[in-house]
Amino acid sequence: MTEEKAEVPVAFWYFIGATFAGVAPVLFFNFAEWWVKLLFIPVALGLIVAGFVQLRRETGWGKSEGEQPPTG
Secondary structure (H helix, E strand, O other): OOOOOOOOOHHHHHHHHHHHHHHHHHHOOOOOOHHHHHOHHHHHHHHHHHHHHHHHHHHOOOOOOOOOOOOO
């Protein structure tokens, strides 16, 4: 008997990180200049993109049922 190991959903943590990166300027750097706050926008967007890439890996989007990787 083989037991299937439950994988931890990593994409979830990318989206949580993106949320914190989006609100961090308001929560932690409230008195910072506006340009410092704008630096967090690309970080949040990058984490969102990375989260979708990871989600695609985890769910197997884009793979048809008939396609199997070559073995051998």
